[in-house]
Amino acid sequence: MKPAPPFHSQKKAVANPEKVSVSLYYETLCPYCRNFILDPLAKAIKTDLMTILDLQVPWGNAMILPDSTVSCQHRDECYLNSIHACVIDIWPDVIMHFNLIQCIEEQSSAMGLGNGAEALYNVCAEQLGFPAKPIKDCHESARGRELLLQYGSRTDVSIRLTDMSSGVVNGNPLLESMSASHTEANLCPQHVFHIPPAQFLRKGHSTQFALQKIGVDKAKGIIFETIFEKLDIKQIFSSSPTIFRTADLGCAAGPNTFLAVENIVELVKLKCQFHGLDLDSLEFQVFFNDLVSNDFNKLFKNLPGDKEYYASGVPGSFHGRLFPPASLHFAYSSYALANLLKVPDELQDTVSPAWNKGKVYFTNSPKEVAEAYTMQFAKDLESFLKARALELVPGGLMAFLLTSVPPDTKCALTAVLDLLGSILMDLVNMGKVSEEKVDSFNLPLYFPNPIEFKDLIAKNGSFTIERMHALELPCPEVGEGVMHIRAILEEPIKEHFGAQIMESLFNQLQNKIAENSVAFDLSYKRAFVLCAVLKRKMYLENV
The missing domain is CATH 3.40.50.150 (Vaccinia Virus protein VP39)
Known part of the structure; x- marks a missing residue:
C-alpha cells in the first residue's frame, strides 16, 4: 500500500493536546501587536517555554463584510494576515513559523511597505531559507481564504484588539494582562498555567x-x-x-x-x-x-x-x-x-x-x-x-x-x-x-x-x-x-x-x-x- 499523500495536503495547525494552549490574537501591521511580538514574545520563544506553547490567530480587527470579503484596518494587512495563516498551517512547529512571522514584523517596522507587502515577505523568506512557493500557493488558493475565515470565527468580540495584543490560555481570556509589561508573568508556566514542570512532564x-x-x-x-x-x-x-x-x-x-x-x-x-x-x-x-x-x-x-x-x-x-x-x-x-x-x-x-x-x-x-x-x-x-x-x-x-x-x-x-x-x-x-x-x-x-x-x-x-x-x-x-x-x-x-x-x-x-x-x-x-x-x-x- 502506498503511503499517505504529501503532508501539505492534510497537515493542520492543531494544538498539541500535551501543550498548554496559548492563542495570541493579533494583526500583522498593528504597531502594538508588533511591539509585543518583537520584544516580550520573542524573548519567551527563545526559552524552554516554546516547547509548551501554541501561538496563532492572525486576524485582530479584520471584518467579514456582507459580500463575504475580508476587510482589514491597514493597507496590505489582509495579505500579510493570510501569509501568516498559511505559514502557521504549513509549519505548525512554533519555532519554525515564529521566525518568519518575527522577520516580517521586523521588516515592516524597518522598511515600511514602500515596495509592497509581497516584496517584504519575499525578503524574509529568502533570508531565512523558507520555500516561498508553497506559502504563496496557499495564499492564492481557497485554503488561504479558508484559514482566514476560520481565524475570524475564532476571534470573539470580547477579545478584539484595542491598543494591545490579546490572548487566551486554555480557553480563558487574558486581556490587559497580555500587555508587554506583564508578559513574563503571563508566559511563566508556574504562574499562569498553574502546572509545575514536574506535573507537566x-x-x-x-x-x-x-x-x-x-x-x-x-x-x-x-x-x-x-x-x-x-x-x-x-x-x-x-x-x-x-x-x-x-x-x-x-x-x-x-x-x-x-x-x-x-x-x-x-x-x-x-x-x-x-x-x-x-x-x-x-x-x-x-x-x-x-x-x-x-x-x-x-x-x-x-x-x-x-x-x-x-x-x-x-x-x-x-x-x-x-x-x-x-x-x-x-x-x-x-x-x-x-x-x-x-x-x-x-x-x-x-x-x-x-x-x-x-x-x-x-x-x-x-x-x-x-x-x-x-x-x-x-x-x-x-x-x-x-x-x-x-x-x-x-x-x-x-x-x-x-x-x-x-x-x-x-x-x-x-x-x-x-x-x-x-x-x-x-x-x-x-x-x-x-x-x-x-x-x-x-x-x-x-x-x-x-x-x-x-x-x-x-x-x-x-x-x-x-x-x-x-x-x-x-x-x-x-x-x-x-x-x-x-x-x-x-x-x-x-x-x-x-x-x-x-x-x-x-x-x-x-x-x-x-x-x-x-x-x-x-x-x-x-x-x-x-x-x-x-x-x-x-x-x-x-x-
Missing part, C-alpha cells in the same frame, strides 16, 4: 519520554536548516525509482521514535517543494534499528496509521554494518550513542590499575578507569562512523542527539551516577548485595564533552560537521530526575543484581541526592543535549 508520557521529546523538538529547527542548505535533493530525484531512505539507529520502542522520523520526512518534503519537485513520485522508506533484545513487536504495533513512509525493522548493533553500501540518504540516532558496546575489559581485571572496585562509574575513580571509558567510547564511535560512511550516499546527512557534559569541570549527572556506587556499597553493608556483585558491575555509559566528540569525528575523516549545538533541557525536580535515570538504567541493574533491590536502590538515590552537595552546589555544571548534523564527504579515504 507527567502528562501523557513518563519523565524519560517527556524530556527526550523536548530534545527532539529543539533539534528539529537545526535539522531543518541543514536539510535545506546541505541535502542534494535533486540527486535523489535523478535515480529511479525515487526513494528517500532513512534509518533511525537505536530506535527503542517509545513514542518519540515516530516523532523523529516524521520530522525528517516532513522536512525533506519541504525541501522538495522549495525546488518545485514532484512529491507524488517520491517514496520514503524508514529503517528502525536496535539490538535484537528491543521490543520490535511493540514498535510495529504502535506505528502511526497515517504514516507517510514504508517501515522496516533492522535488528543488530549499529557499531557494525547494517545496510548495503551507499543505500541511505539520512541516518538519525537519538540518545543511543552514549551506550557503550561493552564495559572496558580492564575494569573487570583485578590486577589492572583500572579495576573499579566498589564503584560503578569513573567520576571519583583512578584516572586509569576514566581513560578506559574514554578509549572504549572512542573505539565505539569510530566503528559507528566507519559503518555509516559506507552506508550513506556521498553527501548524505546524519544527525545525532547525545547527552554531553561540559569539559574540565564537575558535572551533576556523572556525580549522581557515582552516588549509585556508594548506595550499592551501603546495600553490601546491609547484607542485601554481595561485594563481588558490586565489584563486577560498571555502568555501560559514556557522555563525551563537545570538544572530545568533535575531535573524534575529525579523526575519522569521513564527515564534515555542518551543525553542532548544545541544547539545554528543563531541570526536573529530584524525584523526576531519579525517575528519568531509573528508566535508563533499570534493565542493566536488574539483570545484574535482580529486581528485589530496585525500589530500595532508587529511593535511597533520591534521598542521597537531596542530602548531597550536588543538589545545591553551583560548581556542579549541568549536562546538556548535543545536537550534531554531519555530512558524508563525497570521496572517502582509508575506508
